[in-house]
Amino acid sequence: MTTPANRASRHTPNRRGEGDRLRRDLIAAANKLLAQGVSHEKLSLRAVAREVGIAATSVYLHFPDKMSLLLAVYQEHFEVLARHLEEAVAEHAAPADQLRAIAHAYCRFAGEHPDAYQVMFNVPGSTTRPPRAIGEEERPGLPAVRIVQRVISACVDAGIARITDPWTATLCLWGALHGVLSLRTARPTAPWPPVEDLIDAIVATHLTTPAARQ
Template sequence: MRETDVTAQDAEKRATRVRNRRGEGGRLREDIIDAAAALLDETGDERAITLRSVARKIGIAAPSIYPHFPDQPAIMLAVVQREFAALETHLRAAVEEAGDDPRDRLYALCRAYLRYAQDHPERYRTMFGGLWIPTLGDSSLTEEELTTLGATALQLLADALAGCVVAGQSSIADPPLDAVTLWICLHGLAHQQAATRIFPWPAERVADAIITRVAKLKDATTAE
């Protein structure tokens, strides 16, 4: 081994020890999540997120992660949970900004959802599956942790649809079920926009058509 290699390794170890002390305590858990999210943005591949790569990103030894996360899927779950919280904040802000009209609030929420997917393509893909979700029993994750992901965001959509029904602007009969249907349609559009270099129609018009038809929105003049 060359002397320069030994010197580089020693320098790396010294830097690691310093950064490890700086990251100790409750802050280290957030540092781990930040590092995993950054790796996801950089590589676009959740397979690149390992205990070793996250530890290297922060400048700690890999075993230092275990008191905070038992395995890699647990880190990914934390990244996804935090991203869903950010999505929910984004959707709530869009709805509040839209004003009091239920129709406007529904459109604003759906458009904000699509905008979020477009602005954060790698994280969005990971939020809704990706390659990180393991078979139950193969990791520390529980079925409840996985099945409740995005539940609050979906409830916001169901509430927006119910508001349109109460206002006489929509003829749907089952807001929770129709919220799932509308989300699937929006998710399909978001995926297609990300996967297709040249989208065949103006995405905004397609989105509005999806919202109007799935939500069974009545014409503004007849809803009054």
């Protein structure tokens, strides 16, 4: 029978690549616990270590604190989201069409990666002060936010944006899209219109001119 001690020995970083594998295992274990509904507050390095099958002290070989591990989890998910958004933008030249494409790409990401979306946007965050300040460039979601801001800035420059502050518009768009996705999940039997129509309606509220349908 495999015991925790035996599993821990397999994770001892004594071979080339073993340390990287353990780091990936720790990120995957933390992500699994978060996807199961564990909040930032209740997630512990001890629980993550137990999920992997190693001694709790081994976690510190890769992550000095829980915040570092959480940032690593979110970094992986937001890199995928940012790639989806960039690919959507690249398919269109007009800012209005780019904004519509971004909104649809965001919602497709949620549908194609439901566990990741749950972790990224639905797991309760910490209400206590983090052990250290998180620099702006450390924030995993920043590249994705900047993509949306860039497109909205282009809409502002083109004179077609109803909200002329790109940051405010980005938050409003994000909140509206997330709200629709969350409501459809929470109340699936409600008489919802097709999600594509809802997305188009949200984008339309941000523009003075309609975006073209794909």
